Amino acid sequence: MTGLLREGFGATGPGAVTPDGCAVELYERLPAGDQPAVIAAAVPAGARILELGCGAGRMTHPLVDLGFDVTAVDESAEMLAKVHGARTVHSSIQTLDLGTRFDVVLLASFLVHAHDPRVRHELLASCRRHVADGGCVLLQREGQGWHENLPRESPLGSDGVARVLSSEPAGPGVRSVHVEYVYPDARWTQTFLSRPLTAEEFESALTAAGLAADATLTPDGVWVRALPV
Template sequence: MEYYSLLPTMGEPEIVHAAVPGGASVLELGCGTGRILRPLAALGHRVHGVDESPAMLERMGGLPATLARLQDVRLDRTFDVVLLASTTLNGEPSLRRAFLATCRHHVDPGGLVVFQQNAPAWFDAVTESSAEIAGIRRVVRSALRHGDRVDLVVDYHVGDRTWTHEFPRYAITSRELARNLREAGLRFDGYLTEDRSWFTARPV
């Protein structure tokens, strides 16, 4: 959790802000410490976060939030915008379908769902590597491919502190994405970035 509180934004709030109406109500599923929501609130959006980690939510800076699992949460209101960022969409496929159902449940009939996924080209390119962003050194120690899944072991270094994160990421084809969205009652709307890592969907 401490690592996530150190992460800077990397253009995410600006991408979301440019894609949605001014002053929109925004629900972020998997908001963590509010890394994206705090700048969106500063830009005039009415924000609400959901996360399953109490420790994360304690660092939200007083923004409204709900403690719940993303696949289970059902708030008693809808929002202009639902945000699912941090490549959560590329997790285990059954969870992906549950997350999409949560998105659909909470988006206004005329609203927008904003997604961040691993760029499709990333799955061919990811390999052992090291990079530094804002004083955080990210080392991909292992990237093992198993069909459409990549199992990653990533070390994050800040000063003399190190955090290790092991997790899978699943590639999503355009056809599979369209089917998953359709099954959830959503339709693909368009890409927000050239690398296709950000896109939007609308309720049907």
């Protein structure tokens, strides 16, 4: 395993990892589930999508297959090397400035729960900077009680399982989350920092970045559409 991890983040398992502990080989395997369909139902057909933090293309590839024009951004060159069918940009989200705007900006993978509020604001500011007038930002947030009733597991396709093993206090308002991913031929773990947000804190963060929640896209409230204001 290679990669320089940020403080508070950890990983075990085969292959290269990103600074926040995401294993490239693992993220190649993770299924997208119904998330591309949720996105497609919330935006115009054929929309230009800017995907921030695309990883190895877990959602990029099905979105391209659905006919969307996707620009995929990630800070990991190893992750981007796995992406096909989309324009790729090697950059951090916070510093990104493409000089153009998109019909849809996508911020998935719970990135809005960055443990540092300054980073969260920079992520949302990048969303606002790149969304067109009349466009939208789609965000994935933690569901209610996500840090409770652990351990909890969910299937990964037909042969894998993900287990959220623990979520422990790691500072004021911050949790340290430990997850394992098990397949018949490999096992990975990831430890990362998360800042849970109340509904009021989430909406306040959007407001500070010039966005406003428009609709909840899934019954569990995990996917939200926001509009520029």
